[in-house]
Amino acid sequence: MTTSEKKTLNKLLHELVTLRDGSWCLRCKKTERLNLSHIYPKGKYRRLEYDPDNLKFLCFGCHLGWWHKNPIEAHVWLQTVIPKKRLADLKLRAGYTGSVRMDYKLLKLFLENEIRKLKR
Numbered sequence: 405m406t407t408s409e410k411k412t413l414n415k416l417l418h419e420l421v422t423l424r425d426g427s428w429c430l431r432c433k434k435t436e437r438l439n440l441s442h443i444y445p446k447g448k449y450r451r452l453e454y455d456p457d458n459l460k461f462l463c464f465g466c467h468l469g470w471w472h473k474n475p476i477e478a479h480v481w482l483q484t485v486i487p488k489k490r491l492a493d494l495k496l497r498a499g500y501t502g503s504v505r506m507d508y509k510l511l512k513l514f515l516e517n518e519i520r521k522l523k524r
Contacts, residue, residue, distance in 0.1 A: 420518055455494070
């Protein structure tokens with residue numbers, strides 16, 4: 405995937421997560437310096453990198469200063485703020501071990517469709 409395609413997908417993900425969750429930090433409610441934060445790390449779970457269920461907004465401080473430094477506390481906290489069905493579905497997808505080639509056009513179409521649904 406090209407850099408331009410990745411930028412496009414990240415922009416769509418940002419819009420989708422904003423429509424779904426609002427534009428504030430899920431932990432402290434700040435609205436500045438928001439980062440899309442992965443529940444399952446994109447380095448280890450490449451196939452979940454562009455999965456909206458794997459994303460949440462955290463401010464810069466909560467993302468780098470808390471989420472990455474306190475994984476046990478973060479895991480416990482996550483169970484209280486993310487719907488249980490979403491976490492269970494995501495856990496199933498994270499356990500899939502087959503290789504999947506990411507199709508930019510298909511991912512873009514999926515994200516655009518999800519955004520349209522949330523805008524209704």
